[in-house]
Amino acid sequence: MSEQSFSPSSPHSPPQDPPAPVVNANAAIVLGKRYLRKGPDGLPIEDATGLFWRVARAIAAIEATYDEKHDVEATARQFYELMTSYRFLPNSPTLMNAGTPLGQLAACFVLPVGDSMEEIFDAVKFAALIHKSGGGTGFSFSRLRAKHSRVGSTGGVASGPVSFMRIFNTATEQVKQGGTRRGANMGILRVDHPDIKEFITCKERESALDNFNISVGLTEKFMQAVDEGRDYDLIDPRDGTSAGTQNARELFDLLVRKAWESGDPGIVFLDRINRDNPTPAQGEIESTNPCGEQPLLPYEACNLGSINLALLYAPDSEDGLDWEELARVVRLSVRFLDNVIDASQYPLPVITEMVRKNRKIGLGIMGFADLLYRLEIPYDSPEALAMAGRIMGFVQTEARRASAELARERGPFPAYGQSVFAGKKEGPYRNATTTTIAPTGTLSIIAGCSSGIEPLFALSFSRNVMDGERLVETNPYFQAALERSGLAAPEVIAEVARKGSVAHMENIPESLRRVFVTAMDIDPLWHLRMQAAFQRHTDNAVSKTVNLPGTASLEDIAGIYRMAYELGCKGVTVYRDGCKSAQVLCTGEAGQEEAPKVATKVKTRPDVVYGFTQKVKTGLGELYLTVNEIDGKPFEVFATIGKSGRSVTAKAEAIGRLVSLALRSGVDVEDIVGQLKGIGGENPVFQKKGLLLSIPDAVSWVLENRYMQGQKIVDGNRSLTHPRCPDCGADLVFEEGCHICKSCGYTKCG
CATH class of the missing domain: 3.40.1260 (Hypothetical Protein Ychn; Chain: A,)
Known part of the structure; x- marks a missing residue:
């Protein structure tokens, strides 16, 4: 495609009065909690239109510093349309802080x-x-x-x-x-x-x-030593001298074990x-940076943004993508991000100096898995790898063209003369780097698309919305495919929501099962191949998690690390399903370890513990529940009802023992309450505490009121192997190198 100059009067400019953006239910929650400006009472003082217009005008205002005759209002409208169409979104600090007194826009x-x-x-x-x-x-x-x-x-x-x-x-x-x-x-x-x-x-x-x-x-020296099974030198950082040796393969094995x-x-x-x-x-x-996709020199910062590929699907084109529109979006996005560098107020003068010396930006993508669904291309296929390479190669080429155009207009980055580009035919460039595949956890929720280059974690899932109400959300492209196949019955959707995947649903046609794969359906090596396909056309690095099933072995992870090195990746993050909840037990003599086995480590009971006993009226009599604590947290439970020898007494004792085992094994009290709450019995009873259905329901009531302080109860049927969102209680998903919540947008990595 021929290079086109930036024009404020582009036919893609929005109308005179910018329309309000369409905001989906999840996006409304995320925007309200994390992005909209708030007043002294903590309530929002702007809506989505106000947010995007605030950002667009603040970033467009930079144009006047380079050309006082520039039509800043027209550029602001272009930036507004770019964001509110969800074709592009900048990183979260830009959405939060542009046009505010804080003004710090770098991620x-x-x-x-x-x-x-x-x-x-x-x-x-x-x-x-x-x-x-x-x-x-x-x-x-x-x-x-x-x-x-x-x-x-x-x-x-x-x-x-x-x-x-x-x-x-x-x-x-x-x-x-x-x-x-x-x-x-x-x-x-x-x-x-x-x-x-x-x-x-x-x-x-x-x-x-x-x-x-x-x-x-x-280092490459280390990887070579691993291959050869020999020792390598440890280096004293004070003077660069040898500080001893270490066997490379032994250290590599330790690294693999801890990642497992x-x-x-x-x-x-x-x-x-x-x-x-x-x-x-x-x-x-x-x-x-924290998720590994942005290598930086000391005191550098980077401004990131992502293009939503799902919206660039063009069924009438030869290969299903609107390349002309992608080129337009890339060029406008590069201009936006270059403006962000000047608009941002950095926390330290030395950071301001370094950022403006090199002017690094990181333009990436999101919605890739959604695009593959629309193209009917399986994620784990050679066709998907080819599409990944073609798309990112195109984005990188167009981004560099846009950066070169900005350099002609505004001058190259100040350190250009000492850069690897100096003296070459290419360039000069306005930006030392232009492309990064960054995490898009909350941005993809706002845009209503899949995260970054990750496959979907689930095709359908249920979300807590308020007061225990649950809303089933299904990927729209999967929903449309079911409707075209006449399979969009409520019971089918409910089954998909329970399983998250259709890989083993024989009532779904093989053609759909092959296309609509999810993260855990995909062999780990395909995750890695996809990361490498994008890395080949990315200046910086790629945020991607290689997901593994809980049954994955140490050898699986070792193979992934070696393959990442061979394929040219700049780093890799692996995550074995459920690994955060497990401890490793090894058997055998030293040097003759068997394969690790997953087991729960049960805490030893101290000689003296303190607690409380609460009497609760149930339909089967007075229940006396003793809860002993350590450091203010429940450690064990004893449930007594009636005289010994009765069946109900044995059941109460069994419940107490199992709850105690769970507590001493590290299971959170919220999970225990979620499992016990609402279990019915033959003699429910009304009392001032409400309706208690059974002994387990009564146990959950005591634990909930003592320790949960009004927190919502999570689904009692969910897996206990996944950490929970501290904001809404939903399961956290590990992707793009970080735990994120698909329900409310919480992310462990900020």
Whole structure:
């Protein structure tokens, strides 16, 4: 397609009075909770139209700084139409903060952590300022001296990188991002750091460093040593000398085992990242943003945005995509993101300097799985890989053309002369990088499309809306396919909602089952192949999770890591279904371990515990429920009713024992209440506490009123292997390197 210049009078400009955007039910919840500006009473003072118009005008206003005669209003209308048509959305801080006094619009930052107390705590302070403004932070802790190293100024010994990570984690916990998001961090340690074993195991306890994603920075020397089964050198970060050796294969196996257990840590390939560093004269890239898709130099930030491919489906075109419209959207989106760089108020002057020196942007996509559904192409197929490569190659080419056009209009990025592009025929460019495949968890909810390049996690699911009411939501393209096939009966939809997938539903035609695959239907290697297909045409990196079934082995994960290296990925995150709820037990002599087995670790009962006993009237008599606590949380339950020897007494004792086992095994009280609440019995009884249906219902009532403080009860039939959303109680889904809630938009990574 020929290059076209930006024109405010484009035929795609919106009408004189911008129409109100169409907002779906999920989007309304997300916008209201996280994006709309609020008054002193906490209630929204703008609607969706006001939000998008606020953002469009703030970003378009930058045009006047380059051309005072520019029709800013016309550009604002183009930006408004771009967002409200949901063809493109910028990252969350831009939607939240553009046109507000805060004005911090970047999604991600990388901060250096130097090997002195002053530098470490400067990084803690700077991170707090960034989290307060709505951004996430990435750190490399590789420059910190190893644990037990001598500290010259005091004669003492160093505590090592992991101990300081705990300080960063605690600081993050205390800072609420922009009043709407909790801080998110990435911690990276080089594989040749002497403390690498402690780092790999630092998240063994699920509550440890819970504001951090962690990744090991792998090198090509290490991967070669793994292949050869030999030792490699550990490096003292103070002077670059050898600090001993470590067997590469043993460390690789430890890394694989911990990822199998919990999904942490991920891996990044540092040599590959730095081969693509567009400004190597400014130093090596050592870290990424929290989800790993944006490698950055110290003090750099990046402004991200995503194009919704699902809306560019064109059934009358040769291959089902409107390439001309995609080119238009790419060019306008690049202009939007370049303006964001100038519109943003960064938390530190040094960040402002670095960002404007390199002017990195990251344009990516969302809705890819939806597009494949519309094209009737299975995600796990060569056709899908080919489409991925063609689309992202096109986006990258058009984005660079747009950046070159901006460079002619406004000048190249200031560090262009020292970049890898200097002296080449291509360029000059306005932006050192233009493309990134970023997470789109909440953005895809607003746009009503699938997340990033991920397959759907479920074709249909039920969502709690209010007061226990449940709403079944079905992917619209799957719904349409069922209707075309005459299969859209309520009982079919209900079965899909229960299962999430149609892979094993024989009443669904094979042709539909083959196209409408979900994340857990897809072999893990196809996840990886898809990531690699997009990475080949992406300047920065790709946010993607390789989902594995709970039955996946250590060998499966080891194979994924090796294949990621061979395919040219810049990193990889794996997630084995249910792994967060399991501990690993190993048997056999040292060095002769059997395959790990999933088992629950039951806490040992202390000699002395304290609690309370509550009497509850049931239809079978007075129930005396004793609940013993540890640290204010329920630890065990004893249920007594009637005299010993009676059947009802035995049942009460059995309930108490099983509830105690669950509590001591780490099952949350909310899950127990969800399982017991509402179980019917032969003698329900009305009383001031309400209608109690049975002994288990009475137990749930005591636990709910004592510990849940008005929280909603989650579905008692749901899987207990998935963590819950702290906002709405729905299951969290792990995709794009982070836990997110499909019901309300909550994301663990900010």
